[in-house]
Every structure is written in structure tokens, then in C-alpha cells.
Amino acid sequence: MMEVVARVRRDYLLSLLSQDKRVDGRALNQFRDIKVERGVIKTANGSAKVQIGNTTVVVGVKLEKGEPFPDLPEHGILVVNAELLPLASPTFEPGPPTEDAIELARVVDRGIRESETIALDKLAITPGEEVWAVFVDIDVLDHDGNLIDACALATTTALWDVKPPEDDAWTLERFPVQKKPVAVTVAKINGKLLVDPSLEEEQVMDARLTITTVEDGSICAMQKGGPFYFTRDEVEKAYMLAKEKSAELRNLLG
Amino acid sequence: MEKPEQLIVDGKRLDGRAPEELRPIKIVAGALGRADGSAYIEMGNNKVIAAVYGPREMHPRHEAQPDFAVLRCRYTMAPFSVEERKRPGPDRRSIEISKVIREALQPALFLELYPRAVIDVFIEVLQADAGTRTAGINAAAVALADAGIPMRDLVSAVAVGKVDNTIVIDLMKAEDQWGTTDMPVAMMPRKKAITLLQMDGHFTEEEFKRALDLAMRGCEQIYEAQRRALKEKYAVGGTE
Secondary structure: OOOOOOHHHHHHHHHHHOOOOOOOOOOOOOOOOEEEEEOOOOOOOEEEEEEEOOEEEEEEEEEEEEOOOOOOOOOOEEEEEEEEOHHHOOOOOOOOOOHHHHHHHHHHHHHHHHOOOEOHHHOEEEOOOEEEEEEEEEEEEEOOOOHHHHHHHHHHHHHHOOOOOOOOOOOOOOOOEOOOOEEEEEEEEOOEEEEOOOHHHHHHOOEEEEEEEOOOOOEEEEEEEOOOOEEHHHHHHHHHHHHHHHHHHHHOOO | OOOOOOOEEOOEEOOOOOOOOOOOEEEEEOOOOOOOEEEEEEEOOEEEEEEEEEEEEOOOHHHOEOOEOEEEEEEEEOOOOOOOOOOOOOOHHHHHHHHHHHHHHHHHEOHHHOOOEEEEEEEEEEEOOOOHHHHHHHHHHHHHHHOOOOEOOOOEEEEEEEEOOEEEEOOOHHHHHHOOEEEEEEEEOOOOEEEEEEEEEEEOHHHHHHHHHHHHHHHHHHHHHHHHHHHHHHOOOOOO
């Protein structure tokens, strides 16, 4: 099912934007209020709840023993899954994951995996036979736009919250996390670039570019989405915006 | 294949290419009989075929849109297209790739011209050697033109990346597997409009800009190959 936005509302949004204004009064480079809570789920090894405006997501991390992949016998496994729960939006329906849910999980996955946030090479139990599997499960509870940034922030927070499992097979002092990747999504609407698009803004945006960076500003993952394009100049501007904002978001991780 | 000690030796890549050199590319417009438009592409060892059906009536009907045509893309890999047999049917990777391919092609189309209709793009990877999504986009763009669908421009695509700390274009499998970074890019060359941009790995700001420039130059070369393929089929009295 598709979200629709009334044409008059769309025109109002666009006319405000032409003066660099947004419906909710934010500046183009301003996020909504962000709330980050750690350790909200006792049954998970690590967890976090993130709210960006009215968007709410919960991430739980579970550690379980599993078999390694044949090509990386001494590495632990990372599995990221996202559920767009029907309780989060009238457009989400029960059933197998949609392409949006799959994209969301894979973009978050790449940010974590490519930045080597988790030292997977330390998670072997018996190399080639048994390793630790890190399951990151994302529950989207309330969808008011910018799910990628919310889910990525919650995932990084939850990974830094992971307490070692009570299991004799666990030999490390702490869960080996070493990076703090942060995703910032820049939306393009009528030639204007803005961060943290609300649901309404997502409905009228031409395209989005998500840039995941680590502490030193280098990029570990990117994803363009949406039906239109970015110019070269806009891509660079989006990167500068993402770099500036990611530092702010990273501070919330504590 | 075991991981080689070096992927770049004396400035040359495993297949003898320079870092900024594309693999040999071959494109045939109109490779299939039944489809409204089609194209076959070889980029190095990649063999990919694309077919376009439509604009045609949307089924199921309730998915039709009153003021524009829906573009549907389906990227699939043949079970025999990779080293270890791939189970047929869509997996999470191919669902995501289908989505980004659709979003890469859509800016080139005038979907508002065909309300209630659907345009279907099918991409089948017959033989894979890294860069199948970009090869698929290149073939699909030619197939859309071959179907006679009005377009703002073709869409040309290529991946760039970082291998042994060198920025390279058009990664082959070994480089994709053991390199540090992979960044597929698609653009409409005349407007220099970037319609697909994905990246995973590690780039500094400076590397990213250099890689993006290299990708955009590569897309221009591919654009020429796409135009040649269309001219070969459609130019009156042979090619120019």
C-alpha cells in the first residue's frame, strides 16, 4: 500500500521549502528531537529504543551459538533483520518482508559490517565449527519518517549495550565493539537538501541519500533511494551535511 | 580461488587492466523475439539479458495508478550463473537490487504518459563476474529504448572501488571479493544526473570524490557503447 499526500498539502510543503522553511518549523539541517535509551529489554543481550520525533524503533541484540560460513570459518556471524510491524503504520501489512523492510535491514547491516563495528574475528568458539552469531532485530513501532537513521542509531546503541552472555563458551572480557557508525539520510525535495525527513516530507521527496560515516568522517556505506536523481554537486553537499550531523548523533550514543 | 597476495601488481590488475580501464563491453539491442524491447550485454565475464514488456495493462488491476504508469523491475540470477549453484527465485539481495535498479531507471522515463499502465523490466543474469546490477541497468536502458519508450536519456552504470589502496573501475569478482570498497553508480550522462549510488567498504572524503569522478567518466564510455548498439539496430543504411 502506498502513502498518499493531498495535493494542497504537497503544494504548501513545497512553497514553504522554497523559502527554506519546513512545516514543523525546523531548519533544513535540523533533526527532530531525538531520544535514545539503552538497555530497555532485559531478555536481550543488548538493546536500545530510539525516537526521532514520533518515529519509534526498538532494537534487540541476541547472541547465540551457530555455525560459521564456510568462507570465513573463524569469524562470528552478523544477521540484521527489520520488521515493519503493522502496528507502526496503516500502510504496513502482515506477511513476508517487503522490499522496503529488506532495504532498511540491508542498509543498516552494511553500515555495521563494513565499518567493522563488531570484531567478528574474535567471535569464534571452535574455528570452523562453532562461532557466536550476533542477531540484530529491529522492530519499527511507529513510522513517522526517516526509519533508516532511527534504526541505524538504535542498532549502534544496542551493540554498545551488549553484555556478554552467561555461558562457559564466552571467553572475552567484553563484547568486542570498536566503532560508532551513524547513518544520516539527506532528502532532496524540489532541489533543496534537508536532513531527517518526516513522513510527509518523504512522501513528496524526489530522492534520498543515506550516508553512514564513522568517527573520523570516512564513509562506510551509502544508499540512494527514491524515484529521481542527485547531481554531483548535491552528492557532495549531502556528504557535508551527513558529516556535520553524524557528529551530533554520535554524541547521543554516550 | 584462493586470495592472491596482491590484487594489483606493478600498476596492473589481475586481468592486465589499468586501474581506470573498463572491461571489454559488448551490447546487442533487440536480442529477444517476444519482448517489446530487449538487450544483451557482456561486461567482461558478465552475461546479462534484459527484456521490457509494456506499457501494458496492469495486473493485478488494483495496483494500477490513476495518473502514471508503474515501473516494475525484477532482477534474477540463473542458478548456474555463479560458482556454487544459487537457489532459484528471489532472495533478499535480489529484492534490494531490483528496487535500486527500478529507482535508477525511473528518472529517465515519462511515466505520466501512461496512466494505469505498467512497464515491466526483467533482468536475468546468465553468468556473473561482479557488477551484475550495473550490467543489468546498462542492458535495461537499451531494452527500454528498444521498446520505443520515450526517455529523457539512457542510464549508464558502472561500479568503482578500492583495491590494494588503489581506486579502480569496473571491479571483477576477485576485486569485489577481496577489495576494500565497492560503489556502484548509475547516471543519465547528458544531465550528469546520478540515479543510483550505493557504497560499502571504506572511503575517505577525498577517495570518495575521486571514485565518483572516475565512475562518471566510465559511465560516459558505457553510454557510447549503448548508443552504438542502438544505432547498429536502428540506423538506416548501417552504422555511422
